[in-house]
Amino acid sequence: MKCDDARAALFARDLSSEAEAHLASCARCRAMSEEIRRVSDELDDPALWEEPGPDADSMVLAMLGGGASSPGARRSGARWTVGAAAAVVLVASIGGFLLGQRHPADWTAVVMGSESAPDASGVVRGWNLATGTRVVLESRGLAPAPPGHHYEFWFIGDGMAFSGGTFLDPDRVELLVAVPRRDFPTLLVTLEPTDGDPTPSDVWVLASED
Amino acid sequence: MISGRMRRRFRTGDPEAVRAFYEEFGRAVFAVALRALGDRGLAEEALQQTFLQAWQASSRFDPDRDPAPWLYAIARRVAIDIHRRERRHAAVDEQPEIAVLPASFESTWELWEVRLCLDRLPAEERAVVRAIHYLGLTHREAAELLSVPIGTVKSRSHRAHRRLADMLSHLEEATA
Numbered sequence: 001m002k003c004d005d006a007r008a009a010l011f012a013r014d015l016s017s018e019a020e021a022h023l024a025s026c027a028r029c030r031a032m033s034e035e036i037r038r039v040s041d042e043l044d045d046p047a048l049w050e051e052p053g054p055d056a057d058s059m060v061l062a063m064l065g066g067g068a069s070s071p072g073a074r075r076s077g078a079r080w081t082v083g084a085a086a087a088v089v090l091v092a093s094i095g096g097f098l099l100g101q102r103h104p105a106d107w108t109a110v111v112m113g114s115e116s117a118p119d120a121s122g123v124v125r126g127w128n129l130a131t132g133t134r135v136v137l138e139s140r141g142l143a144p145a146p147p148g149h150h151y152e153f154w155f156i157g158d159g160m161a162f163s164g165g166t167f168l169d170p171d172r173v174e175l176l177v178a179v180p181r182r183d184f185p186t187l188l189v190t191l192e193p194t195d196g197d198p199t200p201s202d203v204w205v206l207a208s209e210d
Numbered sequence: 211m212i213s214g215r216m217r218r219r220f221r222t223g224d225p226e227a228v229r230a231f232y233e234e235f236g237r238a239v240f241a242v243a244l245r246a247l248g249d250r251g252l253a254e255e256a257l258q259q260t261f262l263q264a265w266q267a268s269s270r271f272d273p274d275r276d277p278a279p280w281l282y283a284i285a286r287r288v289a290i291d292i293h294r295r296e297r298r299h300a301a302v303d304e305q306p307e308i309a310v311l312p313a314s315f316e317s318t319w320e321l322w323e324v325r326l327c328l329d330r331l332p333a334e335e336r337a338v339v340r341a342i343h344y345l346g347l348t349h350r351e352a353a354e355l356l357s358v359p360i361g362t363v364k365s366r367s368h369r370a371h372r373r374l375a376d377m378l379s380h381l382e383e384a385t386a
Binding site: 005007009010043047049050051057059108172 | 229232240244245250251253254255257258259266317320321324325328339340342343367371372374376
Protein backbone atom coordinates (compact mmCIF):
# COMPACT_ATOMS: atom_id res chain seq x y z
CA MET A 1 0.00 0.00 0.00
CA LYS A 2 1.21 3.49 -0.84
CA CYS A 3 1.56 6.25 1.73
CA ASP A 4 -1.23 8.29 0.10
CA ASP A 5 -3.68 5.40 0.35
CA ALA A 6 -2.79 4.67 3.96
CA ARG A 7 -3.20 8.32 4.93
CA ALA A 8 -6.54 8.48 3.12
CA ALA A 9 -7.71 5.43 5.08
CA LEU A 10 -6.56 7.05 8.30
CA PHE A 11 -8.28 10.27 7.34
CA ALA A 12 -11.49 8.33 6.65
CA ARG A 13 -11.05 6.33 9.89
CA ASP A 14 -11.51 3.24 7.77
CA LEU A 15 -8.30 1.34 8.39
CA SER A 16 -7.94 -2.02 6.69
CA SER A 17 -5.37 -4.53 7.95
CA GLU A 18 -3.27 -3.56 4.95
CA ALA A 19 -3.38 0.10 5.94
CA GLU A 20 -2.54 -0.74 9.54
CA ALA A 21 0.41 -2.79 8.38
CA HIS A 22 1.63 0.15 6.31
CA LEU A 23 1.37 2.53 9.26
CA ALA A 24 3.25 0.07 11.43
CA SER A 25 6.12 -0.09 8.97
CA CYS A 26 6.22 3.53 7.69
CA ALA A 27 7.81 5.92 10.17
CA ARG A 28 6.77 9.02 8.21
CA CYS A 29 3.08 8.05 8.05
CA ARG A 30 3.20 7.02 11.70
CA ALA A 31 4.65 10.40 12.65
CA MET A 32 1.79 12.16 10.87
CA SER A 33 -0.99 9.87 12.05
CA GLU A 34 -1.96 11.87 15.12
CA GLU A 35 -2.25 15.08 13.12
CA ILE A 36 -4.20 13.34 10.37
CA ARG A 37 -6.67 12.09 12.97
CA ARG A 38 -6.96 15.57 14.46
CA VAL A 39 -7.68 17.20 11.08
CA SER A 40 -10.07 14.35 10.30
CA ASP A 41 -11.95 15.17 13.51
CA GLU A 42 -12.68 18.61 12.05
CA LEU A 43 -14.96 16.86 9.58
CA ASP A 44 -17.27 15.90 12.44
CA ASP A 45 -17.84 19.50 13.54
CA PRO A 46 -21.42 20.52 12.66
CA ALA A 47 -20.21 24.10 12.09
CA LEU A 48 -18.40 22.81 9.03
CA TRP A 49 -21.59 21.53 7.45
CA GLU A 50 -24.18 24.08 8.49
CA GLU A 51 -25.33 26.48 5.80
CA PRO A 52 -26.43 30.09 6.24
CA GLY A 53 -30.21 30.59 6.25
CA PRO A 54 -31.97 31.06 2.92
CA ASP A 55 -32.19 34.82 3.42
CA ALA A 56 -28.56 35.28 4.33
CA ASP A 57 -27.13 34.62 0.88
CA SER A 58 -29.54 36.92 -0.90
CA MET A 59 -29.10 39.57 1.77
CA VAL A 60 -25.34 39.61 1.47
CA LEU A 61 -25.40 39.55 -2.31
CA ALA A 62 -28.00 42.32 -2.46
CA MET A 63 -25.97 44.35 0.00
CA LEU A 64 -22.76 43.93 -1.95
CA GLY A 65 -24.34 44.33 -5.36
CA GLY A 66 -26.26 47.41 -4.30
CA GLY A 67 -23.33 48.97 -2.57
CA ALA A 68 -20.88 48.65 -5.38
CA SER A 69 -22.00 51.60 -7.41
CA SER A 70 -20.37 54.93 -6.88
CA PRO A 71 -21.55 56.68 -3.74
CA GLY A 72 -19.98 59.98 -4.71
CA ALA A 73 -22.82 61.51 -6.67
CA ARG A 74 -25.00 62.34 -3.68
CA ARG A 75 -26.53 65.78 -3.85
CA SER A 76 -27.20 67.82 -0.79
CA GLY A 77 -29.43 70.81 -0.28
CA ALA A 78 -32.76 69.08 -0.82
CA ARG A 79 -35.76 70.37 1.10
CA TRP A 80 -38.04 67.99 2.92
CA THR A 81 -41.39 67.98 4.55
CA VAL A 82 -40.87 66.60 8.01
CA GLY A 83 -43.37 63.90 8.82
CA ALA A 84 -45.60 64.25 11.81
CA ALA A 85 -44.20 61.05 13.19
CA ALA A 86 -40.85 62.76 13.53
CA ALA A 87 -42.15 64.04 16.84
CA VAL A 88 -42.54 60.45 17.97
CA VAL A 89 -38.89 59.61 18.26
CA LEU A 90 -39.06 56.70 20.62
CA VAL A 91 -35.53 55.53 21.12
CA ALA A 92 -32.12 56.80 20.20
CA SER A 93 -29.63 54.98 22.31
CA ILE A 94 -26.37 53.13 22.18
CA GLY A 95 -26.63 49.69 23.62
CA GLY A 96 -30.39 49.64 23.78
CA PHE A 97 -33.05 47.10 23.16
CA LEU A 98 -31.82 45.27 20.11
CA LEU A 99 -28.50 44.07 21.37
CA GLY A 100 -28.69 40.37 21.79
CA GLN A 101 -31.26 40.27 19.00
CA ARG A 102 -31.09 36.80 17.51
CA HIS A 103 -33.58 37.16 14.68
CA PRO A 104 -32.12 37.95 11.29
CA ALA A 105 -32.99 41.43 10.08
CA ASP A 106 -35.91 41.83 7.67
CA TRP A 107 -33.79 43.99 5.42
CA THR A 108 -30.28 45.28 5.13
CA ALA A 109 -29.01 48.35 3.30
CA VAL A 110 -25.61 49.82 2.67
CA VAL A 111 -25.12 53.52 3.35
CA MET A 112 -22.15 55.30 1.84
CA GLY A 113 -20.40 58.53 2.68
CA SER A 114 -21.28 61.65 0.75
CA GLU A 115 -19.00 64.53 -0.27
CA SER A 116 -18.83 65.74 3.31
CA ALA A 117 -17.70 62.32 4.60
CA PRO A 118 -16.19 60.46 1.64
CA ASP A 119 -14.41 57.85 3.76
CA ALA A 120 -17.50 56.90 5.73
CA SER A 121 -19.68 53.88 5.11
CA GLY A 122 -22.07 51.71 7.03
CA VAL A 123 -24.75 49.11 7.03
CA VAL A 124 -28.30 49.47 8.31
CA ARG A 125 -30.28 46.44 9.40
CA GLY A 126 -34.00 46.75 9.95
CA TRP A 127 -36.78 44.82 11.66
CA ASN A 128 -40.32 45.58 10.53
CA LEU A 129 -42.70 46.05 13.47
CA ALA A 130 -46.41 46.72 13.72
CA THR A 131 -45.54 50.09 15.25
CA GLY A 132 -42.74 51.13 12.93
CA THR A 133 -39.24 49.98 12.19
CA ARG A 134 -36.35 49.10 14.44
CA VAL A 135 -33.01 49.86 12.87
CA VAL A 136 -29.40 49.26 13.79
CA LEU A 137 -26.84 51.47 12.09
CA GLU A 138 -23.20 50.43 12.18
CA SER A 139 -20.79 52.80 10.51
CA ARG A 140 -17.09 53.28 9.93
CA GLY A 141 -15.08 56.37 9.16
CA LEU A 142 -17.24 58.87 11.03
CA ALA A 143 -15.91 60.72 14.06
CA PRO A 144 -18.19 61.50 17.01
CA ALA A 145 -20.25 64.61 16.36
CA PRO A 146 -18.35 67.84 17.08
CA PRO A 147 -19.49 70.15 19.91
CA GLY A 148 -22.77 71.88 19.15
CA HIS A 149 -23.78 69.20 16.65
CA HIS A 150 -25.33 65.75 16.56
CA TYR A 151 -26.10 63.11 13.97
CA GLU A 152 -29.65 62.34 12.94
CA PHE A 153 -31.02 59.28 11.16
CA TRP A 154 -33.83 59.73 8.61
CA PHE A 155 -36.26 57.71 6.51
CA ILE A 156 -36.79 59.63 3.26
CA GLY A 157 -39.49 59.04 0.66
CA ASP A 158 -41.69 61.07 -1.66
CA GLY A 159 -40.45 64.37 -0.27
CA MET A 160 -41.11 63.34 3.32
CA ALA A 161 -38.49 62.95 6.03
CA PHE A 162 -39.06 60.96 9.21
CA SER A 163 -36.46 61.14 11.93
CA GLY A 164 -35.33 58.00 13.69
CA GLY A 165 -33.54 59.92 16.41
CA THR A 166 -30.30 61.71 17.16
CA PHE A 167 -26.97 60.45 18.41
CA LEU A 168 -23.41 61.58 19.00
CA ASP A 169 -21.33 58.43 18.42
CA PRO A 170 -22.15 56.87 15.06
CA ASP A 171 -20.20 53.59 15.38
CA ARG A 172 -23.26 51.62 16.43
CA VAL A 173 -26.65 53.02 17.18
CA GLU A 174 -30.08 51.49 17.62
CA LEU A 175 -33.19 53.47 16.81
CA LEU A 176 -36.90 53.17 16.35
CA VAL A 177 -38.55 54.97 13.45
CA ALA A 178 -42.28 55.37 13.92
CA VAL A 179 -43.16 54.54 10.30
CA PRO A 180 -42.77 51.40 8.16
CA ARG A 181 -39.77 51.28 5.86
CA ARG A 182 -41.68 50.22 2.76
CA ASP A 183 -42.73 53.76 1.81
CA PHE A 184 -39.33 55.29 2.46
CA PRO A 185 -36.68 53.87 0.14
CA THR A 186 -33.88 56.25 1.11
CA LEU A 187 -31.95 56.13 4.36
CA LEU A 188 -30.03 59.22 5.39
CA VAL A 189 -27.77 60.34 8.20
CA THR A 190 -27.16 64.06 8.57
CA LEU A 191 -24.93 66.14 10.78
CA GLU A 192 -27.20 68.62 12.50
CA PRO A 193 -26.40 71.83 14.34
CA THR A 194 -28.20 72.09 17.66
CA ASP A 195 -30.52 74.81 16.41
CA GLY A 196 -33.97 73.33 16.87
CA ASP A 197 -34.66 73.09 13.13
CA PRO A 198 -36.77 69.91 12.69
CA THR A 199 -35.81 69.40 9.03
CA PRO A 200 -32.73 67.57 7.77
CA SER A 201 -29.69 69.79 7.37
CA ASP A 202 -27.75 70.08 4.14
CA VAL A 203 -24.83 68.15 5.61
CA TRP A 204 -25.45 64.59 4.53
CA VAL A 205 -22.86 62.18 5.83
CA LEU A 206 -24.33 58.77 4.94
CA ALA A 207 -27.00 57.85 2.45
CA SER A 208 -28.34 54.70 0.86
CA GLU A 209 -28.40 54.19 -2.87
CA ASP A 210 -31.81 54.84 -4.40
CA MET B 211 -10.49 28.95 -7.33
CA ILE B 212 -10.48 32.71 -7.78
CA SER B 213 -8.55 33.68 -10.91
CA GLY B 214 -5.98 36.47 -11.01
CA ARG B 215 -8.27 38.41 -13.31
CA MET B 216 -11.14 38.14 -10.82
CA ARG B 217 -8.84 39.23 -7.98
CA ARG B 218 -7.94 42.38 -9.90
CA ARG B 219 -11.62 43.05 -10.57
CA PHE B 220 -12.37 42.57 -6.88
CA ARG B 221 -9.82 45.25 -6.08
CA THR B 222 -11.91 47.76 -8.07
CA GLY B 223 -15.09 46.75 -6.20
CA ASP B 224 -16.59 45.06 -9.27
CA PRO B 225 -19.92 43.52 -8.08
CA GLU B 226 -19.40 40.36 -10.15
CA ALA B 227 -16.01 39.80 -8.55
CA VAL B 228 -17.40 40.44 -5.08
CA ARG B 229 -20.07 37.82 -5.76
CA ALA B 230 -17.40 35.39 -6.95
CA PHE B 231 -15.52 35.93 -3.69
CA TYR B 232 -18.71 35.30 -1.75
CA GLU B 233 -19.41 32.07 -3.61
CA GLU B 234 -15.83 30.88 -3.03
CA PHE B 235 -15.41 31.89 0.60
CA GLY B 236 -18.89 32.55 2.01
CA ARG B 237 -19.40 29.05 3.46
CA ALA B 238 -15.96 29.09 5.06
CA VAL B 239 -16.66 32.47 6.65
CA PHE B 240 -19.95 31.16 8.00
CA ALA B 241 -18.28 28.00 9.36
CA VAL B 242 -15.63 30.00 11.21
CA ALA B 243 -18.23 32.39 12.61
CA LEU B 244 -20.56 29.60 13.68
CA ARG B 245 -17.86 27.70 15.51
CA ALA B 246 -16.52 30.85 17.17
CA LEU B 247 -19.87 32.34 18.15
CA GLY B 248 -22.03 29.22 18.50
CA ASP B 249 -25.15 30.99 17.27
CA ARG B 250 -26.61 30.94 13.77
CA GLY B 251 -28.04 34.47 13.93
CA LEU B 252 -24.74 35.93 15.06
CA ALA B 253 -22.86 33.85 12.48
CA GLU B 254 -25.07 35.25 9.72
CA GLU B 255 -24.43 38.75 11.04
CA ALA B 256 -20.69 38.00 10.96
CA LEU B 257 -21.03 36.74 7.40
CA GLN B 258 -22.62 40.01 6.31
CA GLN B 259 -20.13 42.14 8.21
CA THR B 260 -17.15 40.23 6.86
CA PHE B 261 -18.09 40.73 3.23
CA LEU B 262 -19.13 44.32 3.81
CA GLN B 263 -15.76 45.06 5.37
CA ALA B 264 -13.93 43.13 2.66
CA TRP B 265 -15.73 45.13 0.01
CA GLN B 266 -14.98 48.38 1.82
CA ALA B 267 -11.31 47.40 2.03
CA SER B 268 -11.10 45.98 -1.49
CA SER B 269 -8.93 48.85 -2.75
CA ARG B 270 -6.25 47.74 -0.26
CA PHE B 271 -6.41 44.10 -1.34
CA ASP B 272 -3.27 42.85 -3.11
CA PRO B 273 -4.47 40.87 -6.15
CA ASP B 274 -1.14 39.06 -6.38
CA ARG B 275 -1.76 37.33 -3.06
CA ASP B 276 -4.06 34.50 -2.08
CA PRO B 277 -7.25 36.17 -0.78
CA ALA B 278 -8.03 33.33 1.67
CA PRO B 279 -5.80 34.45 4.57
CA TRP B 280 -6.90 38.06 4.07
CA LEU B 281 -10.60 37.15 4.21
CA TYR B 282 -10.06 34.77 7.11
CA ALA B 283 -8.39 37.55 9.10
CA ILE B 284 -11.38 39.84 8.48
CA ALA B 285 -13.85 37.07 9.41
CA ARG B 286 -12.03 36.26 12.64
CA ARG B 287 -11.80 39.92 13.63
CA VAL B 288 -15.50 40.41 12.96
CA ALA B 289 -16.34 37.33 15.06
CA ILE B 290 -14.18 38.61 17.91
CA ASP B 291 -15.90 42.01 17.78
CA ILE B 292 -19.35 40.41 17.86
CA HIS B 293 -18.33 38.06 20.67
CA ARG B 294 -17.08 40.97 22.78
CA ARG B 295 -20.19 43.03 22.04
CA GLU B 296 -22.47 40.18 23.06
CA ARG B 297 -20.47 39.48 26.20
CA ARG B 298 -20.55 43.14 27.23
CA HIS B 299 -24.29 43.26 26.93
CA ALA B 300 -24.91 39.86 28.48
CA ALA B 301 -22.96 40.73 31.62
CA VAL B 302 -25.25 41.27 34.56
CA ASP B 303 -22.60 42.89 36.69
CA GLU B 304 -19.53 44.92 35.99
CA GLN B 305 -16.57 42.70 35.32
CA PRO B 306 -13.16 43.65 33.97
CA GLU B 307 -12.56 43.02 30.27
CA ILE B 308 -10.73 39.75 29.78
CA ALA B 309 -8.50 39.55 26.73
CA VAL B 310 -8.55 35.75 26.46
CA LEU B 311 -10.89 34.40 23.80
CA PRO B 312 -12.94 31.23 24.41
CA ALA B 313 -11.72 27.88 23.13
CA SER B 314 -14.23 28.06 20.30
CA PHE B 315 -11.91 30.54 18.56
CA GLU B 316 -9.05 28.02 18.50
CA SER B 317 -8.30 26.06 15.35
CA THR B 318 -10.66 28.16 13.26
CA TRP B 319 -7.96 28.42 10.61
CA GLU B 320 -8.00 24.63 10.25
CA LEU B 321 -11.76 24.66 10.04
CA TRP B 322 -11.53 27.35 7.36
CA GLU B 323 -9.04 25.28 5.36
CA VAL B 324 -11.10 22.11 5.67
CA ARG B 325 -14.27 23.89 4.53
CA LEU B 326 -12.53 25.35 1.48
CA CYS B 327 -11.21 21.92 0.59
CA LEU B 328 -14.66 20.38 0.96
CA ASP B 329 -16.03 22.98 -1.42
CA ARG B 330 -13.43 21.90 -3.98
CA LEU B 331 -14.49 18.25 -3.92
CA PRO B 332 -16.86 16.96 -6.60
CA ALA B 333 -20.41 17.20 -5.26
CA GLU B 334 -20.95 13.42 -5.20
CA GLU B 335 -17.78 12.89 -3.15
CA ARG B 336 -18.66 15.72 -0.77
CA ALA B 337 -22.08 14.11 -0.22
CA VAL B 338 -20.41 10.87 0.86
CA VAL B 339 -18.04 12.66 3.24
CA ARG B 340 -21.01 14.53 4.71
CA ALA B 341 -22.98 11.33 5.19
CA ILE B 342 -20.10 9.60 6.96
CA HIS B 343 -18.76 12.43 9.13
CA TYR B 344 -21.68 14.79 9.72
CA LEU B 345 -24.51 12.29 9.75
CA GLY B 346 -22.40 9.49 11.22
CA LEU B 347 -23.66 6.88 8.76
CA THR B 348 -22.02 3.59 7.88
CA HIS B 349 -21.11 2.91 4.25
CA ARG B 350 -24.25 0.83 3.89
CA GLU B 351 -26.49 3.54 5.39
CA ALA B 352 -24.82 6.17 3.22
CA ALA B 353 -25.47 4.01 0.16
CA GLU B 354 -29.16 3.85 1.05
CA LEU B 355 -29.34 7.58 1.70
CA LEU B 356 -27.63 8.46 -1.57
CA SER B 357 -29.29 5.67 -3.57
CA VAL B 358 -26.02 4.30 -4.91
CA PRO B 359 -24.35 0.88 -4.50
CA ILE B 360 -22.20 0.43 -1.41
CA GLY B 361 -19.16 -0.13 -3.63
CA THR B 362 -19.71 3.34 -5.10
CA VAL B 363 -19.84 4.85 -1.61
CA LYS B 364 -16.59 3.13 -0.68
CA SER B 365 -14.77 4.24 -3.81
CA ARG B 366 -16.06 7.81 -3.55
CA SER B 367 -15.13 7.90 0.11
CA HIS B 368 -11.62 6.69 -0.64
CA ARG B 369 -11.14 9.19 -3.47
CA ALA B 370 -12.56 12.04 -1.40
CA HIS B 371 -10.43 11.30 1.64
CA ARG B 372 -7.35 10.90 -0.49
CA ARG B 373 -8.02 14.28 -2.09
CA LEU B 374 -8.67 15.86 1.31
CA ALA B 375 -5.56 14.31 2.84
CA ASP B 376 -3.55 15.65 -0.07
CA MET B 377 -5.10 19.14 0.02
CA LEU B 378 -4.71 19.35 3.79
CA SER B 379 -1.28 17.76 4.03
CA HIS B 380 0.28 21.15 4.82
CA LEU B 381 -1.75 21.28 8.04
CA GLU B 382 -0.63 17.81 9.04
CA GLU B 383 3.01 18.37 8.16
CA ALA B 384 3.08 21.78 9.82
CA THR B 385 2.15 20.35 13.19
CA ALA B 386 3.55 16.81 12.99
